[in-house]
Amino acid sequence: MDWSKNQIKEFQQDLLSWYDDNKKPLPWRKTTEPYKIWISEIMSQQTQVETVMPYYERFMKKYPTIETLAQADDAELLKLWEGLGYYSRARNLKIAAQEVVDKYNGKFPDNLADILSLKGIGPYTAAAIASISFGLAEPAIDGNLMRVTSRLFELDCDISKSSSRKIFDGYLRKLISKKRPGDFNQALMDLGSLVCSPKSPKCEACPLLNYCAAAASGKQLNYPVKTKKIKQKDLYFTAFALENSLGEYYLEKRPSKGLLADMWTFPLTELPAADFEKMITDGSVSKNIVIPELPESISKMEYIANFTHIFSHQKWNLAIIKLKPEETFEVADELLSEDKMWVHFDSKVLTENGQPKVSRSQIPLAGPQVKMFEILDKKNKKIDLLK
DNA sequence: AATGCGGGGTG
DNA sequence: CACCCAGCATT
Numbered sequence: 001m002d003w004s005k006n007q008i009k010e011f012q013q014d015l016l017s018w019y020d021d022n023k024k025p026l027p028w029r030k031t032t033e034p035y036k037i038w039i040s041e042i043m044s045q046q047t048q049v050e051t052v053m054p055y056y057e058r059f060m061k062k063y064p065t066i067e068t069l070a071q072a073d074d075a076e077l078l079k080l081w082e083g084l085g086y087y088s089r090a091r092n093l094k095i096a097a098q099e100v101v102d103k104y105n106g107k108f109p110d111n112l113a114d115i116l117s118l119k120g121i122g123p124y125t126a127a128a129i130a131s132i133s134f135g136l137a138e139p140a141i142d143g144n145l146m147r148v149t150s151r152l153f154e155l156d157c158d159i160s161k162s163s164s165r166k167i168f169d170g171y172l173r174k175l176i177s178k179k180r181p182g183d184f185n186q187a188l189m190d191l192g193s194l195v196c197s198p199k200s201p202k203c204e205a206c207p208l209l210n211y212c213a214a215a216a217s218g219k220q221l222n223y224p225v226k227t228k229k230i231k232q233k234d235l236y237f238t239a240f241a242l243e244n245s246l247g248e249y250y251l252e253k254r255p256s257k258g259l260l261a262d263m264w265t266f267p268l269t270e271l272p273a274a275d276f277e278k279m280i281t282d283g284s285v286s287k288n289i290v291i292p293e294l295p296e297s298i299s300k301m302e303y304i305a306n307f308t309h310i311f312s313h314q315k316w317n318l319a320i321i322k323l324k325p326e327e328t329f330e331v332a333d334e335l336l337s338e339d340k341m342w343v344h345f346d347s348k349v350l351t352e353n354g355q356p357k358v359s360r361s362q363i364p365l366a367g368p369q370v371k372m373f374e375i376l377d378k379k380n381k382k383i384d385l386l387k
Numbered sequence: 388a389a390t391g392c393g394g395g396g397t398g
Numbered sequence: 399c400a401c402c403c404a405g406c407a408t409t
Contacts, residue, residue: 049404
C-alpha cells in the first residue's frame with residue numbers, strides 16, 4: 001500500500017464523517033461499556049442486527065452485569081438464547097463471565113491478549129471490544145471489512161482462506177484511525193452492509209469512491225474473491241459388476257449430455273441413503289434395488305465393497321454389487337449395441353478371428369469406474385492367490 | 388486447513 | 399432454491 005500519510009488522514013475523515021451522519025442507531029452504540037459491547041458482538045456473530053436487537057434488550061434486562069451472567073441458570077440462559085442459533089455462544093458467554101469474575105476480579109480485561117483468551121472470543125470479537133471499549137487500534141476484521149478492503153485495493157486473495165486474514169490486517173492496520181479506532185471499525189461495518197454490499201454496491205453514494213480501485217476499474221463485483229464453498233450433494237448408487245465366462249465386465253455408455261457424457265460405466269442405479277447405509281454396514285443387499293436390464297438372467301447378488309467419488313458438486317457413494325449369472329454363459333452379441341458391451345481387463349486377449357478384444361484401456365471410463373475396476377482387480381488377484 | 392454449528396434474509 | 403451473513407472451537 002503506497003498511500004501518503006495525508007491521504008490516509010483524508011480517508012479516515014471521509015469515512016468517519018460519513019459514519020457520523022449515517023450510522024445505524026443500535027442500542028449498544030450508546031455505550032462503550034465492555035460488558036455490553038461484548039454481548040452485542042457475540043450475538044451479532046453470523047446474525048443480522050435486526051434479529052439481535054430484541055435478544056440484546058432482553059439479555060441486558062435479565063443479566064445487567066457480568067456477575068449476574070456468571071451466576072446465570074444454564075437453562076434460563078439457553079432459553080433466552082432460543083431462536084438465535086449457535087447455542088454454544090450462550091454457554092461460552094457464561095464460562096467467560098466466570099473467567100472474568102474469577103481471574104480478573106470482575107473487571108473486563110483491557111488488553112487484546114487477555115480479551116482473546118476468553119472463551120468464545122476470537123480475533124474478530126477481541127479486536128471489536130478492544131477498539132470500541134478501550135480505544136485500541138485493532139482492526140476488527142469480519143466479512144464486511146474484508147469485502148470493503150478487497151475492493152479498495154483489488155485484493156485477489158481468497159477471503160475464505162484463513163491465511164488471508166493477515167493480508168487484510170496489514171492494510172487495515174495502516175488505515176485505522178488511532179483516535180477513533182472503534183468508530184473506524186464500525187464505520188466500515190456499516191459501510192459494508194449499507195453501501196458496499198456484496199451484490200449491488202451503491203458506489204455513487206460511497207464516501208470512499210475516490211479511494212476505491214475496484215470502482216475505478218468497474219470490477220466491484222469481482223471482489224471479494226471467494227472460493228465457492230459448495231456443499232456437495234450426497235448421491236447413493238449401486239454399481240453392478242457382471243462378469244461373463246471370459247472374465248469380461250458388462251459396461252454401458254452414458255448419455256451424450258450431462259455429467260460424464262459419453263463415458264462408459266458399470267450399470268448404476270440410485271437408491272435411498274438409508275438402504276445404502278444398511279448395505280455397507282451389514283452386507284445385506286437391499287430388496288429395493290432396481291436391477292438394470294442386463295443381457296443375462298441373474299441368480300444371485302453379493303455386496304462386494306463400497307467407495308466414494310467426489311465431483312465438484314456431487315459426492316457419489318457407490319456400493320459394488322456382484323451379479324452372479326446362472327452357471328456359465330456366452331456373450332450374447334445380439335443383445336449388445338453401440339452403447340453396451342463386454343470389456344476385458346487387458347488388451348492381450350484376442351477374439352476367435354484374431355482381433356484384440358475391447359479392453360478398458362481403450363474406452364473412456366468415468367472416474368468412479370476406474371476406481372471400481374481397481375477394486376475388482378484386487379479382489380480377483382486375491383482370489384487367484386487363494387487357489 | 389477443514390468442519391460443524393442455526394437461523395434469517397435475499398435475488 | 400442457492401447463496402449470503404457482525405465467527406469460533408475443535409480436530
